[in-house]
Amino acid sequence: MISESLTTSRLVLRRPRGPDAGAIFAYASDPAVTRFMSFHTHSSLEDTLAFLAGADEGWAARTDMPFVIERQGMVIGSTGLHCEAPHRFATGYVLRRDCWGFGYATEALRAMLELAFSLRDTRRVYALCEQSHLASARVMEKAGMSREGVLRAHSVLPNLASEPRDMLCYARVRE
Numbered sequence: 001m002i003s004e005s006l007t008t009s010r011l012v013l014r015r016p017r018g019p020d021a022g023a024i025f026a027y028a029s030d031p032a033v034t035r036f037m038s039f040h041t042h043s044s045l046e047d048t049l050a051f052l053a054g055a056d057e058g059w060a061a062r063t064d065m066p067f068v069i070e071r072q073g074m075v076i077g078s079t080g081l082h083c084e085a086p087h088r089f090a091t092g093y094v095l096r097r098d099c100w101g102f103g104y105a106t107e108a109l110r111a112m113l114e115l116a117f118s119l120r121d122t123r124r125v126y127a128l129c130e131q132s133h134l135a136s137a138r139v140m141e142k143a144g145m146s147r148e149g150v151l152r153a154h155s156v157l158p159n160l161a162s163e164p165r166d167m168l169c170y171a172r173v174r175e
């Protein structure tokens with residue numbers, strides 16, 4: 001069973017709750033933050049409430065398990081695990097702009113990897129980033145994931161373009 005809350009040296013990662021809507025909207029409505037994300041930049045609080053409703057459904061089914069990232073009691077971003085098969089999870093991360101550059105994404109990603117691999121059946125955790133997104137690729141390298149290659153024309157990143165983009169794939173695998 002996946003824990004709904006965990007702590008790292010500087011962060012608390014926990015299941016999102018209704019009162020987080022304002023803090024999530026603050027970063028999810030920032031075009032600089034959502035540039036490389038697979039969801040549309042939030043244009044109203046309704047978008048954020050829809051995300052929170054989806055988070056509740058995902059947690060109930062244990063298929064999508066988003067976590068907000070808290071630093072000193074404030075929500076600064078989110079991460080999560082998406083269970084695609086009993087042995088395989090996808091992950092990702094997003095942070096408020098004023099919290100970039102402090103190693104928080106790497107710390108959150110390491111925690112997600114540890115959590116996923118604490119489950120006996122997990123063999124593979126992977127994440128994708130757009131080919132030009134060097135900061136995100138660096139986060140995955142620092143968290144000890146291996147670069148597997150480029151997935152051509154894989155993901156539509158709606159805030160960037162309508163054409164599918166080439167994506168870098170990084171993974172950690174338990175042999």
Ligand SMILES: CC(C)(COP(=O)(O)OP(=O)(O)OC[C@H]1O[C@@H](n2cnc3c(N)ncnc32)[C@H](O)[C@@H]1OP(=O)(O)O)[C@@H](O)C(=O)NCCC(=O)NCCS
Pocket residue numbers: 032033034036037092093094095096099100101102103104105106107128129130133134135136138139
């Ligand atoms: C990408 C993102 C998650 C990085 O978070 P972060 O907490 O700043 O990441 P970290 O501090 O752990 O590490 C960032 C690394 O990228 C490096 N980096 C930053 N910008 C870079 C750039 N333009 N080119 C190359 N490396 C870059 C940093 O120097 C650092 O590496 P270092 O520790 O070796 O110096 C954050 O910028 C973010 O939330 N962006 C918006 C959402 C997003 O794009 N999410 C990922 C979608 S795939």
